[in-house]
Amino acid sequence: MRSRFTALWLLLPAALVLAALFAYPMYQLGLISVLDFTQAQVSGGQPTRFVGLDNYTRLLGDGQFWSVLLATVGFAAACVIATLAVGAALAVLLTRVSRIPRLLLSLAAMAAWAVPAVSGSTVWMFLFDTDLGFVNQLLGLDGYNWFYGRYTAFALVGAAVVWAAFPFVMVTLYAGISAIPGSVVEAAALDGASTWRAFWQIIVPMLRPVLAIVVIQSIIWDFKIFTQIYVMTRGGGLAGQNLTLNVYAYQQAFASSEYGLGSAIGVVMMLILLAVTLLYLRTLRRSGEPL
Amino acid sequence: MRLRLATAAALALTLTACAPSTSSPSGTPSDGGARTGTLKVWLFDEPNRAPKEKVVQEAVAEFTASHPGTSVDVQYIAVDTRSERFKGAFNDPGSAPDVVEYGNTDLPEYAAAGGLADVGAIADADLTADARASATYEGTLLGVPWYLGVRALYYRTDVFQELGLKVPATLAEVTTTARTIRTKKPELFGLAVGGKYTYAAMPFVWAHGGEITDLDSAPARAGLRAYTDLIKPDNCPPQQCADLTGGKTVDLFASGKAAMGILGNFNRAAVDAGAAKGKYAVVPLPGVTAGSVAPAFAGGNNLGIMKNAQRPALAADFLTLLASKKYQARMYDAMGNLPTLKSASDEVAGQDPFVKPFLDTIAAGTKFVPLDPGWGKIDAGAVLPTMIEKVATGKATVEQATADAAQQIDAALTK
Structure with missing residues (x-):
């Protein structure tokens, strides 16, 4: 009985911080999403009005919302898979190479990680510029516009996203792999397991907790992608072909001062991400040892 | 661990929200406010600001000479983030400027937010009809057109x-x-x-x-x-x-x-x-x-007075000066901005043939976005x-x- 109270006491500071930082903003978000709340209401020009689920019905009834949602899910999935593949491959590579190459690779990755998203996106945009871009000059593709086609534009933005996101995955997984006792891998090798098999059946299962964090982080980051799309496709691409949910929310709601609608989009995004994350955690739990 | 992960996930997807608080506009002091002190002015920043700044400084010097005990604090705000700045000024009367320059397409949004004061009383009768129309919202003149661009x-x-x-x-x-x-x-x-x-x-x-x-x-x-x-x-x-x-x-x-x-x-x-x-x-x-x-x-910028200005009387004087024929002509020389006053634009047309096709375009009738x-x-x-x-x-x-x-x-x- 006493230990139960102790646990609650110890939880209290964290709970207070969480309540202040999350519960209150989330309550406000939910509240605004059921109000007619535009700039006129914020500055007191007009009274605030309760509109019930109007913002939600407006959003869900908008055909563009669904196509943007679909594109966002597809784009985020591709980015997560690519980021994990590149990050994991390089993490394994880091454990195999000698000190100097390891240092160089780490430094290069850190540099990519440290570049602010806006600068990074702008540099990528310059590299692939239609007339003056380095890539077009190199390939002799003068006048080829990479952002004209929907999929080439998405692929290019995806490359920039992966470039900025893989260092986190690489470093985290490298730390995880380094923590695996050498004896375990050695034992597997002695039993005749190939490198490939040892990776999938020894290293990956032991990395599960680390992998879970990395995957969830990647899903959340890539689903909420904003900067790269906004900068590289100049706010959503030709005729809005490269819009993702966050850019769409910004364009439809915040730039237009429709805070009620924007909050509704925020709530919908939060629910989707929460569902995806819980589903993923559940699958992990079902398929193996508890985390 | 599972709970902790879920919390971490919730942490990462936090969306910030602003409180649905509503400020009540303080309203213009009915006596026109203090006649001394610092007048706060917001003008747009430009890629090449030096000539504009020079003309504005001349106007400030003339204004402070004829209004003892005053000073003018001119801030140049970035065009890209003007919307945030203006919204902030509407929400927080304490830090709001007195006189503002704003793009004429932004007028309805600012007007609906209730942020701009009626300037019908101080606008020059010499304003061209198109210019006047572009600054009028629901029958009220909420800005003095300062210059046009076509x-x-x-x-x-x-x-x-x-x-x-x-x-x-x-x-x-x-x-x-x-x-x-x-x-x-x-x-x-x-x-x-x-x-x-x-x-x-x-x-x-x-x-x-x-x-x-x-x-x-x-x-x-x-x-x-x-x-x-x-x-x-x-x-x-x-x-x-x-x-x-x-x-x-x-x-x-x-x-x-x-x-x-x-x-x-x-x-x-x-x-x-x-x-x-x-x-x-x-x-x-x-x-x-x-x-x-x-x-x-009919693109262009207006000069307006904020509804929550602290010194509306001084603001009106400064706006009148800056929007006058003299300073419109100087702004043309400095920046190439087309004057909105007929007399000033006639004068400019007489001096510089470059401006003729643009004035002809204006004379033929211009259009505007829905107000x-x-x-x-x-x-x-x-x-x-x-x-x-x-x-x-x-x-x-x-x-x-x-x-x-x-x-x-x-x-x-x-x-």
Whole structure:
């Protein structure tokens, strides 16, 4: 009985911080999403009005919302898979190479990680510029516009996203792999397991907790992608072909001062991400040892 | 662990929200406020601000000389983030400026937010009717138009001479001339056009008799078709032109890559800084019939007084001075901004022939975006560029694209 109270006491500071930082903003978000709340209401020009689920019905009834949602899910999935593949491959590579190459690779990755998203996106945009871009000059593709086609534009933005996101995955997984006792891998090798098999059946299962964090982080980051799309496709691409949910929310709601609608989009995004994350955690739990 | 992960996930997807608090505007002090102290002024920052700053400093010196005990604090705010700054000023009367410069398309949004004071009493009677209309919202004059900007047709005199071309007299001739140039000189774009260059596309729509509020009508569709037909390989290929902004077309014309461009009077300095310097002339963009002018978009900036200004009487005096004929003429000399006062624009026209095609364009009648708070939403949602780009890239027909845009515009406009 006493230990139960102790646990609650110890939880209290964290709970207070969480309540202040999350519960209150989330309550406000939910509240605004059921109000007619535009700039006129914020500055007191007009009274605030309760509109019930109007913002939600407006959003869900908008055909563009669904196509943007679909594109966002597809784009985020591709980015997560690519980021994990590149990050994991390089993490394994880091454990195999000698000190100097390891240092160089780490430094290069850190540099990519440290570049602010806006600068990074702008540099990528310059590299692939239609007339003056380095890539077009190199390939002799003068006048080829990479952002004209929907999929080439998405692929290019995806490359920039992966470039900025893989260092986190690489470093985290490298730390995880380094923590695996050498004896375990050695034992597997002695039993005749190939490198490939040892990776999938020894290293990956032991990395599960680390992998879970990395995957969830990647899903959340890539689903909420904003900067790269906004900068590289100049706010959503030709005729809005490269819009993702966050850019769409910004364009439809915040730039237009429709805070009620924007909050509704925020709530919908939060629910989707929460569902995806819980589903993923559940699958992990079902398929193996508890985390 | 599972709970902790879920918490971490919730942490990462936190969305910040602003409290739905509402501030009540403090209102103008009825006695006109203090007659001494510091007057706070917000003006727009410009790529080349020094000449503007110099003229403003002259005005400040004249103002403080005639108003003892006052000083003027001028802040230059970035155009890109003006919306946030203004919203902040509306919400927090304590830090709001007294006199503000704002873009005339922003008027309905600011007016609906209740942030601007009526300036009908101090506006000069000499203001041109178009200028006055562009600052009037629901019958109230909420700003004094400070300067105008309109676009006209810039063309390269050397290219026209070499190919023996005549200056086009109708919109159809603009198209044929552009194609001829591209055929004979494939390294040039005939007329630089862009999918995101709404203010070049709208004159085509207006010239054919269409309006922003009835884009799915036959005349509006004819106008849009005329514009999007220019985003074709025989003039300006979609690969290169479908996503061009107005600014990019200025670069193309200035750097000598386009033989014609629809540029503003305010783009003169940019063109003179490029390869096209000294090799171009300007005419009003022609309309559908010979001798007519395609209605231009009446861009420009107004000077206004904030509703929660602390010193409205002083603000009115300073605004009157800055918007006076004398300082409008000086702003033209410094920045090329077209005066809104008829007397000042007559004076400028007499001194500088460059300005004539632009004044002719204004005299022929200009058009404006719908004066409605919903316009901000249409603008932010990129409804018009999306419509143009859909047609230019072949994603939709003119009929489909205009029907979609008309529906979105109807939904956004409140009346």
